[in-house]
Amino acid sequence: MDSTKEKNNNYKDDLLLRMGLNDNKAGMEGLDKEKINKIIMEATKGSKFYENELKKEKQVNQRIENMMQQKARITSQQLRKAQLQVDRFAMELEQSRDLNNTMVHIDMDAFYAAVEMRDNPGLKDKPIAVGSSSMLVSRTKLIKVKEILADYDPNFMAMSLDEAYLNITKHLQERQNWPEDKRKYFIKTGNSLENDKSGKEINKLSAHERSTSPLLFEDSPPDLQPPGNTSQVNIEEQNNPQILQNSVVFGTSAEEVVKEIRFRIEQKTTLTASAGIAPNTMLAKVCSDKNKPNGQYQILPNRQAVMDFIKDLPIRKVSGIGKVTEKMLKALGIITCTELYQQRALLSLLFSETSWHYFLHIALGLGSTYLARDAERKSMSVERTFSEISKAEEQYSLCKELCSELAQDLQKEGLKGRTVTIKLKNVNFEVKTRASTVSSVVSTAEEIFAIAKELLKTEIDAEFPHPLRLRLMGVRLSSFPNEEDKKYQQRSIIGFLQAGNQTLSATQGIEKTDKDQFLKPLEMSHKTSFFDKKRSERKWNHQDTLKCETMSRQSLQTSPSFQVLKKKMSEDLETSENSDNGQIFTCPVCFREQESISLEAFNKHVDTCLDGPSLSEMFSYSHASSTEVNKKENVHHSFSLSEKQDYETHQNNPSKAESGDALSKGECSSLPSKSFNIEHCHQNSSCTISLEKEDVGSLRRQEPLQPYLCEVITDQALVCPVCNLEQKTSDLTLFNVHVDICLNKSVIQELSKDNQVNQPKENTTGPGNSGRVQKTVTKTKRSGLMKKYSASKKIKPNNPRHTLDIFFK
DNA sequence: GCGGATCAC
DNA sequence: TATGGTGATCCGC
Numbered sequence: 001m002d003s004t005k006e007k008n009n010n011y012k013d014d015l016l017l018r019m020g021l022n023d024n025k026a027g028m029e030g031l032d033k034e035k036i037n038k039i040i041m042e043a044t045k046g047s048k049f050y051e052n053e054l055k056k057e058k059q060v061n062q063r064i065e066n067m068m069q070q071k072a073r074i075t076s077q078q079l080r081k082a083q084l085q086v087d088r089f090a091m092e093l094e095q096s097r098d099l100n101n102t103m104v105h106i107d108m109d110a111f112y113a114a115v116e117m118r119d120n121p122g123l124k125d126k127p128i129a130v131g132s133s134s135m136l137v138s139r140t141k142l143i144k145v146k147e148i149l150a151d152y153d154p155n156f157m158a159m160s161l162d163e164a165y166l167n168i169t170k171h172l173q174e175r176q177n178w179p180e181d182k183r184k185y186f187i188k189t190g191n192s193l194e195n196d197k198s199g200k201e202i203n204k205l206s207a208h209e210r211s212t213s214p215l216l217f218e219d220s221p222p223d224l225q226p227p228g229n230t231s232q233v234n235i236e237e238q239n240n241p242q243i244l245q246n247s248v249v250f251g252t253s254a255e256e257v258v259k260e261i262r263f264r265i266e267q268k269t270t271l272t273a274s275a276g277i278a279p280n281t282m283l284a285k286v287c288s289d290k291n292k293p294n295g296q297y298q299i300l301p302n303r304q305a306v307m308d309f310i311k312d313l314p315i316r317k318v319s320g321i322g323k324v325t326e327k328m329l330k331a332l333g334i335i336t337c338t339e340l341y342q343q344r345a346l347l348s349l350l351f352s353e354t355s356w357h358y359f360l361h362i363a364l365g366l367g368s369t370y371l372a373r374d375a376e377r378k379s380m381s382v383e384r385t386f387s388e389i390s391k392a393e394e395q396y397s398l399c400k401e402l403c404s405e406l407a408q409d410l411q412k413e414g415l416k417g418r419t420v421t422i423k424l425k426n427v428n429f430e431v432k433t434r435a436s437t438v439s440s441v442v443s444t445a446e447e448i449f450a451i452a453k454e455l456l457k458t459e460i461d462a463e464f465p466h467p468l469r470l471r472l473m474g475v476r477l478s479s480f481p482n483e484e485d486k487k488y489q490q491r492s493i494i495g496f497l498q499a500g501n502q503t504l505s506a507t508q509g510i511e512k513t514d515k516d517q518f519l520k521p522l523e524m525s526h527k528t529s530f531f532d533k534k535r536s537e538r539k540w541n542h543q544d545t546l547k548c549e550t551m552s553r554q555s556l557q558t559s560p561s562f563q564v565l566k567k568k569m570s571e572d573l574e575t576s577e578n579s580d581n582g583q584i585f586t587c588p589v590c591f592r593e594q595e596s597i598s599l600e601a602f603n604k605h606v607d608t609c610l611d612g613p614s615l616s617e618m619f620s621y622s623h624a625s626s627t628e629v630n631k632k633e634n635v636h637h638s639f640s641l642s643e644k645q646d647y648e649t650h651q652n653n654p655s656k657a658e659s660g661d662a663l664s665k666g667e668c669s670s671l672p673s674k675s676f677n678i679e680h681c682h683q684n685s686s687c688t689i690s691l692e693k694e695d696v697g698s699l700r701r702q703e704p705l706q707p708y709l710c711e712v713i714t715d716q717a718l719v720c721p722v723c724n725l726e727q728k729t730s731d732l733t734l735f736n737v738h739v740d741i742c743l744n745k746s747v748i749q750e751l752s753k754d755n756q757v758n759q760p761k762e763n764t765t766g767p768g769n770s771g772r773v774q775k776t777v778t779k780t781k782r783s784g785l786m787k788k789y790s791a792s793k794k795i796k797p798n799n800p801r802h803t804l805d806i807f808f809k
Numbered sequence: 810g811c812g813g814a815t816c817a818c
Numbered sequence: 819t820a821t822g823g824t825g826a827t828c829c830g831c
Contacts, residue, residue, distance in 0.1 A: 049821055059814090160818055322816045354828075383823060419810080429821090435811055474823085479810095 052429035060324055064331045067350055071332070074349055083345035086360070090344065093364055098279070099301040101169045101369040102254045105276040105284035106149065106261065108162040109293035141269035148264045152257065157371040165281050165371055168257055175252050183260070187246040188267060258296050279306065282367025285319050306365040310337045318362050337363050376480070380415060381423075382406045383474025388427050390467040392460050399456050400449050402475045407445035415480055416441035420451040423474035424459060431472075434459060437479060448477060 142161060149156045153166040175183070250260040258275045265273050276287025277298035283306065290297035299309050314335055316326045332347075334340050340347075341363035348356040361367065382405045389395055399422070410416070420442070421435040434455040442448055452475050460468050 047820080053821095056814090163818080320816070324815060352829080377825080378827095379825065381824060385822065421811090431813080433812060437810060472822090476825090 048428045060327060063324075064328055067328060068331065070350060071346065074346070078349060079345055082348050086344045086348045086356075089357075090360055090364065093360065093366055097303065097364075097366060098369050099303070099306075101167055101279060102172055102301070103278055103281050103284045103367075103369060104152075104166040104168055104254075104258055104261075105278075105281065105288040106164045106166065106265075107274045107276075107288045107292065108145070108265075109272045109274055141271065144268045145265050145271070145273075148261060148268065152261060153371075155371060155373070157374070165284065167369070167371055168254065172252070172254060172257065175257065178252070180249050183250045183252070183256075184247050185250070185260070185263060185267070187248060189246065255296070255298055258298075262294075262296065278367075280365075280367030280369050281371070282318065282362065283309065283365060284367075286313065286317050289317065310363070310365040313337045315340055315362065320358065321362075337365075376482075377413070377415070378480070379417075379476055379478035380406065380409055380413070381421075381474055381476035382409065383423055383472060385425075385472045386470075388469055388471055389473075390469045392467065395456060395460070395468060395470060395473070396453060398473055399452050399475065400445070402473060403449040403452055404445040406475050406477060407443065407448060410443050410477060415477070416443035417477040418442070418479035418481075419477065420448055420455070421476040421478065422452050422455045422459075423472070423476065424456075424468065424470055425472035427469045427471050429471070432459070441481060442477070448475065 146158065146164075149164055149166060152168050152171045156164050156166040158164045248263070250256045250263070254277050258277055262273050262275060265271060272294040274288050274292040274294060275296040276284040276290065277296065278284040278287050279299065279301045283299050286309075287297040287299060299305050315321045315329060315337060318337075321329075329335070329340070332343055332350075334343055340359055344356070344360055344363060347359050350356075351359070382402050384398075384402065386398075389398060418439070418441050419435055419437040421433055424432045424434075426432075436451050436455055438451065442451065
């Protein structure tokens with residue numbers, strides 16, 4: 001990686017060198033500067049890549065310039081104030097420092113071998129020799145590595161093919177009581193002729209390792225028995241005369257554990273690994289780089305050791321600090337972590353909150369001790385570089401091919417999404433992305449192409465009469481529905497097909513001509529048959545309803561009834577805002593009375609409800625409430641202490657503390673918010689009571705729509721025409737909104753009871769396993785690492801990345 | 810939601 | 819010799 005950085009930074013020098021003209025040489029040969037420059041210009045002329053690099057560099061420099069100007073405007077007064085604020089936060093972080101976990105980062109050495117194989121699929125699964133290292137690698141071996149890692153942390157997190165994080169804290173505890181036998185491994189020795197290379201590497205190892213270092217073993221060795229079953233090992237040994245009676249016992253310390261891991265990996269795969277051991281992932285990652293290759297490094301779990309390590313550490317070594325960030329910080333005189341700490345107040349004034357929090361964590365040697373579970377993927381894409389393509393026809397057909405490839409990949413994972421993005425890079429290396437989001441999911445090549453084609457067309461037209469001169473094209477699909485969305489969608493499609501209708505809410509010019517495509521996924525075949533039966537028993541005309549299920553939540557929120565409700569609520573809230581004796585409002589989703597109640601809390605509650613449990617739960621809220629509370633709690637438990645503190649510190653909702661209702665607490669904001677916001681509204685109120693379903697109608701194509709709700713004479717209980725349940729409200733606006741929602745979820749509501757009965761227990765094994773909450777907590781792989789830094793962010797608790805954009809531009 | 814930018818591997 | 823592909827996030831708009 002380092003060499004890459006150098007290359008990027010010194011393209012000019014690189015050119016000179018390649019031409020055999022480094023500065024000294026040039027001087028000696030009597031070439032004057034002009035001549036050299038001329039040569040450079042000629043060499044780089046037409047190198048669009050280089051020109052683009054320069055352009056990007058200028059942009060970065062401009063950013064830096066802006067930053068410096070901003071810096072110049074900062075008064076000492078501001079700086080002092082910032083210093084206080086930052087130091088208060090730093091103190092909180094310090095208090096929350098957690099040194100009780102032992103995190104390990106494993107990094108497979110020379111993994112380019114695997115990359116090589118990707119380009120040579122024919123070699124798949126065959127051990128091949130790669131490069132000069134004569135190392136053997138196969139993918140099957142990767143599986144073995146994973147098996148080994150799982151012995152030490154079943155929840156280890158694989159970052160990529162060649163990297164993983166482990167939390168071995170628990171293993172270490174258990175290991176303290178293990179007898180020697182359980183920590184004993186037999187060394188397999190191979191032909192000594194092969195050992196030149198490994199012999200060299202052994203020299204790098206410690207004395208202990210040298211005496212026990214494994215010799216590389218050709219081909220897949222017979223499996224070692226799991227530790228603890230020594231008798232079997234012995235038996236196997238007798239049956240395998242090649243295996244010499246050489247064994248090694250590993251100790252019980254973290255260092256020994258990691259040696260053991262690396263030993264086992266090498267024995268099983270002949271691959272060497274480097275490792276870092278530290279109290280958090282951020283440090284562990286840096287550590288694993290320290291003694292690469294085939295080495296390890298530990299930061300002991302005490303503050304002094306951490307700070308000593310951090311002291312002179314160049315910030316660039318930290319994952320997340322890239323080339324640009326390095327350069328910007330360098331402009332502020334920051335290169336090491338110590339300097340990063342010294343400039344903390346300034347940084348808080350120049351960078352976004354996310355960024356300076358992140359910086360402060362680094363400067364204090366803090367990081368995550370929590371390994372996020374593998375998250376669901378957010379997008380899938382294909383892109384290809386080629387020599388210039390300028391003809392529109394070729395571009396379209398290329399686009400089509402890419403869509404086909406993408407569709408195939410999508411099918412492998414059974415994914416469908418709503419946003420199609422094309423990426424175009426022209427011959428000047430300028431990159432453009434263009435996206436379009438549709439209201440129902442797409443997945444087939446035809447569907448994707450229908451959208452991508454339009455995007456491409458727009459770009460081609462925009463350039464007319466000149467052609468688009470492309471060197472890269474890509475297609476991406478994203479906005480995959482979450483699990484709940486999927487259920488609705490699936491059922492609605494099935495129901496729809498059963499009902500024998502013609503087209504599914506075609507939107508934005510996508511032609512859904514092939515209905516069979518919806519039948520392909522296997523999961524629809526038997527799992528839903530039961531529901532289909534149930535559904536067909538329904539008396540009411542479900543056709544409209546089924547179609548309406550595809551209506552997104554967003555459209556619901558912008559629906560007239562919601563707008564009306566918002567307005568009404570706003571007024572109510574406004575009038576009561578200054579009084580502390582919280583007025584009681586009724587949530588339009590669960591119909592439960594909310595009595596906290598700040599505007600914010602109520603908004604959050606409604607958001608949560610909209611995102612929340614199925615309607616059946618909502619309709620009988622007495623049951624739903626406890627589960628809801630559990631979910632919130634669960635979110636909280638998933639944060640580390642510091643995150644929690646950090647997070648709570650930033651809650652500014654005055655009503656949260658005393659309220660016994662978890663839903664009105666600030667925790668709700670840790671859920672992704674769909675922002676159903678009741679805003680302060682000063683318009684006069686015009687409460688329409690009955691609701692013509694124009695909003696839904698926009699998604700329906702066929703029968704004329706009848707208002708499903710007539711003016712209702714009260715006194716009588718209101719019964720929802722969709723769910724057929726009597727509603728606990730006499731407020732017609734609320735009732736209208738309910739029907740809106742119900743219409744969206746109707747079938748699910750009816751069937752979810754059955755669903756619950758039939759579902760495996762996995763959802764109820766405990767608060768920790770609620771799918772939705774998990775998803776919230778473990779958004780991406782990387783978020784596990786970085787989560788801590790973003791936990792304090794009020795608006796978007798899940799922004800794990802730290803692209804360090806400056807406040808200003 | 811979109812688009813550019815940054816980062817990691 | 820010419821400079822990759824995939825996935826994710828942040829931020830301003």
